[in-house]
Amino acid sequence: MTIQDWPEDFRAGFVAVIGRPNAGKSTLTNALVGEKIAIMSSKPETTRRAIRGVVHREEGQLVLVDTPGLHRPRTLLGSRLNEMVHESLADVDAVLVCLPADEAIGPGDTFVTELGLATSAPVVAAVTKSDRVNRGELLEKLTAVNELADFAAIVPVSAKRGAQVEDLVDVLLEQMPPSPPLYPRDQRTDESEETRVAELIREAALEDVRDELPHSIAVTITEVQERENGILAIYAQIVVERESQKGIVIGKGGTRLKKVGTAARREIEALLGRRIFLDLHVRVAQDWQKDPKQLGRLGF
Numbered sequence: 001m002t003i004q005d006w007p008e009d010f011r012a013g014f015v016a017v018i019g020r021p022n023a024g025k026s027t028l029t030n031a032l033v034g035e036k037i038a039i040m041s042s043k044p045e046t047t048r049r050a051i052r053g054v055v056h057r058e059e060g061q062l063v064l065v066d067t068p069g070l071h072r073p074r075t076l077l078g079s080r081l082n083e084m085v086h087e088s089l090a091d092v093d094a095v096l097v098c099l100p101a102d103e104a105i106g107p108g109d110t111f112v113t114e115l116g117l118a119t120s121a122p123v124v125a126a127v128t129k130s131d132r133v134n135r136g137e138l139l140e141k142l143t144a145v146n147e148l149a150d151f152a153a154i155v156p157v158s159a160k161r162g163a164q165v166e167d168l169v170d171v172l173l174e175q176m177p178p179s180p181p182l183y184p185r186d187q188r189t190d191e192s193e194e195t196r197v198a199e200l201i202r203e204a205a206l207e208d209v210r211d212e213l214p215h216s217i218a219v220t221i222t223e224v225q226e227r228e229n230g231i232l233a234i235y236a237q238i239v240v241e242r243e244s245q246k247g248i249v250i251g252k253g254g255t256r257l258k259k260v261g262t263a264a265r266r267e268i269e270a271l272l273g274r275r276i277f278l279d280l281h282v283r284v285a286q287d288w289q290k291d292p293k294q295l296g297r298l299g300f
Contacts (some may be wrong), residue, residue: 009137013093018067018116018221020108024128024159029053029158031064032169035190037196038066039203052190054183060173061181065092089115094152094175095123101141101156102132105148113149118162122152122175131158152159152169165277194221196226197268198233198278198285201280205249215289218243218298233277234268238284246282287289 017025020218033053054064091094095116099109116123130138138156145154152175155168183190191199198219205217211254223235238260240246251256257280266283288294 006180008061010180011173012063012179012182012220013176014065014091014182015093015094015096015175016065016067016089016100016116016121017096018089019098019128020106020110020112023100023109025066025098026051028098028128028157028159028165029064029124031157031162031165032064033188035188037191038177041198054188056185057167057169057173060176061183062098062169062172062176063182087120089215092121093177094121094170094172095119097123097125097151098128099125099141099145099148100132101127101130101138101222105144111147119290123149123167124150124171124175125151125154125158126160127154130156130163131161141190158249161271193258194224194273197221199237200267200271201236201238201260201264201278204229204260204267207263213249216245218285218288220298225278231275231277232272233279235279236281238280238282239288240282241285241287243284246284249282 017029019025029051030036030053032055034055037053038051049279051066053064053066055064075139097109097113097116098115099105105194113123113125117127125148126280127141133141142154142156145151153171155164157164157168159165161205194256196223202217202219205219218239220237220239221234222237223233225233225235227233238249238257240249248256249260251259261278261280264280265276268276268278285294285298288298
């Protein structure tokens with residue numbers, strides 16, 4: 001099917017994926033799209049942009065907008081991430097609220113749900129991480145979610161196991177308006193390759209770090225070179241806020257930075273389908289999360 005050739009009853013539209021931090025939004029988005037387009041981490045505020053992922057089916061198309069987790073901001077960056085969520089809710093055709101099965105519904109879940117209901121779009125609840133609870137606990141969670149709001153549908157799902165992912169696609173497609181495809185059949189995201197490469201480096205850098213360091217890490221690509229031997233050379237900077245953080249990222253004798261490079265290179269080569277050379281350096285940008293100019297330079 002080309003973008004000019006589609007069935008008469010084809011449906012397509014935009015779905016905002018919202019939830020509090022660590023609700024499983026990015027993992028579910030990747031499972032729905034069938035490709036890793038959003039990085040994943042147990043650290044809060046991993047997602048820092050509204051990432052579009054396209055779900056293709058013969059009968060329709062979903063454009064998922066994976067958003068940062070809504071939270072109480074402590075920095076200018078945090079405020080901008082929350083603004084991003086609000087902007088993503090404008091003019092969508094449905095809202096998908098992610099509610100983890102293994103955690104009780106809290107004020108953050110209630111706030112996010114009310115935000116979704118404030119739009120004119122139908123709101124679907126995805127009870128994520130259903131593989132982490134037993135059947136009885138899942139039934140209790142589904143009952144609690146049902147009492148939380150009048151959702152258009154409630155679907156328990158395990159993105160990790162792929163359980164009921166297709167059921168969720170079917171439910172969301174039912175909410176979409178009749179429309180021609182919005183993206184070509186072979187396009188899964190509108191994120192640039194450079195942005196995806198930077199995110200994969202950040203994902204690797206987030207592993208095994210503690211306390212506030214995850215919030216302080218950003219990544220910029222400084223140069224990309226095609227080498228005569230067919231290897232793509234990528235030069236990148238890992239940006240932190242303090243000298244002490246720089247030492248943590250580099251590690252004793254550079255061991256941790258080497259580990260980050262190895263993990264990131266593996267993911268980048270899988271994304272690009274070719275061999276790469278990855279050169280990483282760490283630099284300090286003092287308190288960049290609170291500085292409007294530095295946030296702008298880093299793309300926020």
